Amino acid sequence: MASRDRTCCGVIEDARVEARKRRVNRPQPWIVRKLAIGLFLAVAGYVSYVYIGRVCKGMLTRDGEVTASLPVGVVFLVIYSTLLLLILWSYAKVVFTSPGVARDFTSQTQRPTYDFDRHPSSMTSELRGVPYDQVSTVHTYTSDHAQHAQDSRTQSSFTLQRDFQTSLSSRRSESVLPRTAGATTVPRDTQHHNTGHHRGSSQATAYSSHHIASTNAVRSPEEARVRDVLANPEAPYVPDNIALPPINTGSTRSRSRESNGFGPGQSRNINGISRRPPTTPILLPENRYCSRCKIVKPYRTHHCRACGTCVLRYDHHCPWIGQCVGAFNQKFFINFLLWGTVGCWWTFGSLLGLYRIYQTKVSSDLQIPIAIALAGLFGFFVTGLFMTQVHLTLNNQTTVESMYAKSMREREQAALAHEFQWWQFGAKRKTRRRWDQEWGRIGKEGNIWWLGNHRANWEAVMSKNVWWWFLPVGHCLDDGANYPVNPRFDAQGRWSRREEWPDELR
Numbered sequence: 001m002a003s004r005d006r007t008c009c010g011v012i013e014d015a016r017v018e019a020r021k022r023r024v025n026r027p028q029p030w031i032v033r034k035l036a037i038g039l040f041l042a043v044a045g046y047v048s049y050v051y052i053g054r055v056c057k058g059m060l061t062r063d064g065e066v067t068a069s070l071p072v073g074v075v076f077l078v079i080y081s082t083l084l085l086l087i088l089w090s091y092a093k094v095v096f097t098s099p100g101v102a103r104d105f106t107s108q109t110q111r112p113t114y115d116f117d118r119h120p121s122s123m124t125s126e127l128r129g130v131p132y133d134q135v136s137t138v139h140t141y142t143s144d145h146a147q148h149a150q151d152s153r154t155q156s157s158f159t160l161q162r163d164f165q166t167s168l169s170s171r172r173s174e175s176v177l178p179r180t181a182g183a184t185t186v187p188r189d190t191q192h193h194n195t196g197h198h199r200g201s202s203q204a205t206a207y208s209s210h211h212i213a214s215t216n217a218v219r220s221p222e223e224a225r226v227r228d229v230l231a232n233p234e235a236p237y238v239p240d241n242i243a244l245p246p247i248n249t250g251s252t253r254s255r256s257r258e259s260n261g262f263g264p265g266q267s268r269n270i271n272g273i274s275r276r277p278p279t280t281p282i283l284l285p286e287n288r289y290c291s292r293c294k295i296v297k298p299y300r301t302h303h304c305r306a307c308g309t310c311v312l313r314y315d316h317h318c319p320w321i322g323q324c325v326g327a328f329n330q331k332f333f334i335n336f337l338l339w340g341t342v343g344c345w346w347t348f349g350s351l352l353g354l355y356r357i358y359q360t361k362v363s364s365d366l367q368i369p370i371a372i373a374l375a376g377l378f379g380f381f382v383t384g385l386f387m388t389q390v391h392l393t394l395n396n397q398t399t400v401e402s403m404y405a406k407s408m409r410e411r412e413q414a415a416l417a418h419e420f421q422w423w424q425f426g427a428k429r430k431t432r433r434r435w436d437q438e439w440g441r442i443g444k445e446g447n448i449w450w451l452g453n454h455r456a457n458w459e460a461v462m463s464k465n466v467w468w469w470f471l472p473v474g475h476c477l478d479d480g481a482n483y484p485v486n487p488r489f490d491a492q493g494r495w496s497r498r499e500e501w502p503d504e505l506r
Contacts, residue, residue: 027308034322037095043374044087050371051080051347055354066358076350083343086472090336091321093472099326100312100480102301108294112286273415275435277408277446281492283485298481300327300449302400312480315398327480331462334393335472337386344379348372396449396457405442438497440488446495450486 058066059073281287288297293310297303302314304324313327325333351372392402412435416428440446451457460477468474485493488501498506 028306033306033319036319037322040091040320043378044084047347047371047374048080048084050367051351052077054365054367055351056080066354066361068354068357079346080343080350083339083346086339087336087343090332090339090472093332094325094329094336095321095323097329097332099314099324099330100328102290102297102310102312102481103293103295105298105312105481106295109296110294111289111291112284112296273419273431275412275439277439277495278404279494281494282448283491283493299483299485300398300401301481313398313478313483314400315392316400327476327478330389330393331468331474331476332472334386334389334462335470337382337389338470340382341379341386344375344382348375348379351375393461394454394457395443395447396451396460397443397447401447401449405447408442408446439495440498445486445488448486448489448493448495449483450488451484 055066056073056077059068059076060070062070283299285296288299288301289295290297290303290310292303292308295310297310298312300313301310303310304314304317306317307324311324311326313330315325315330317324318333321329321333323329351368355368355372388399392398395402397405412432416431419431420427444450451460462469463474463477465474487505488496490496
């Protein structure tokens with residue numbers, strides 16, 4: 001037993017760690033998860049009492065503070081009652097419909113073994129992708145480079161990945177030796193003889209001995225570019241055209257301005273950073289295993305700590321419905337948000353208009369202003385949530401999946417801010433356009449669950465019946481556990497370049 005554990009402070013600290021683990025792994029009590037349902041019903045009941053019991057009743061009986069005509073009172077009462085019925089109907093459907101529990105669709109099993117030879121790159125990057133300090137530099141080649149034909153590559157993608165990792169650590173802080181247009185492959189003997197030089201020389205030796213010696217002829221000046229084999233080591237085509245960036249002792253921003261040629265009267269070739277999508281094979285069973293539920297999660301399934309279980313097509317845990325939004329109740333959740341938005345703003349607008357007209361008579365009644373404030377507050381909240389859900393559904397994404405795309409955009413934005421000056425908007429836009437031409441758009445072609453168009457994405461959740469889009473009836477088109485994979489991704493769930501897509505999608 002360690003000396004720290006024998007002390008009082010050590011025992012207290014260990015107890016705190018164990019208590020924290022128990023809280024994290026233990027789901028919330030049932031009463032805590034359902035508490036917000038009672039709060040929502042209380043607010044809806046109070047606003048309904050003010051609207052029907054005080055406003056509409058006064059207009060119908062002509063003895064209240066709001067003395068509008070009888071037809072106006074009837075119209076207000078019918079509209080509000082209809083909206084309230086649709087809101088409560090949708091809310092009941094989303095509350096009492098299970099989002100889909102993964103353990104009901106799959107059985108418990110042991111953690112799948114990890115095959116390092118099958119996907120070595122998955123251990124070199126997180127799900128969010130490789131940091132941009134490790135990305136390769138894109139070069140525009142001249143016609144002289146196309147004259148250098150090399151022997152076909154003789155190493156496997158795993159060997160290239162392993163050797164590139166070895167040379168990567170020494171390349172982060174130091175520059176590398178230049179390779180001119182007329183340079184040839186350095187013999188292996190010469191490379192080992194020059195290992196006594198500075199770190200840049202040693203890195204260039206390792207880089208050229210394992211990559212340049214195995215390159216093929218450049219296919220075309222436009223397609224010749226530096227590629228990082230870590231991006232997709234198992235792709236059908238492993239890029240062979242490797243070039244070393246030139247030495248430049250200036251600052252990062254000065255090198256950016258010089259290399260990109262955005263000065264007055266300059267039109268040089270663009271040397272920018274390249275896009276680096278995540279390289280983790282997310283579709284493999286070993287990357288979909290839940291250690292808490294002891295199951296291999298179906299596609300798009302995530303574990304909810306609040307509910308203590310894995311949920312199919314997990315979107316988020318909503319306290320207002322007391323459970324998660326998942327595969328089987330997301331449609332009803334969108335229906336609830338739709339009618340909640342319409343109902344809140346109708347209540348807010350109609351009560352505010354009547355209050356302004358009959359302000360002198362109802363100035364002493366504070367219940368109408370309170371109802372107006374509650375309707376407006378919930379209106380802003382529900383409207384934002386509804387617009388977010390519509391946007392995600394049109395892109396066939398969940399809230400969790402959209403975070404990965406957002407993270408990638410933020411990393412690229414930070415990389416462009418580091419590469420270019422703040423006022424070089426055109427250069428940033430041109431770089432993004434070049435990335436999109438090479439890979440596709442992040443939220444569209446770069447979405448592994450993209451079905452090809454917004455209509456197909458919407459119908460996958462809301463069904464093909466247009467009436468079902470507005471009424472809380474029907475069901476989604478998927479079974480909750482199986483989803484078609486975007487053909488722009490490989491079998492393991494990694495984004496491929498446009499040149500590797502099927503011919504009909506390029």
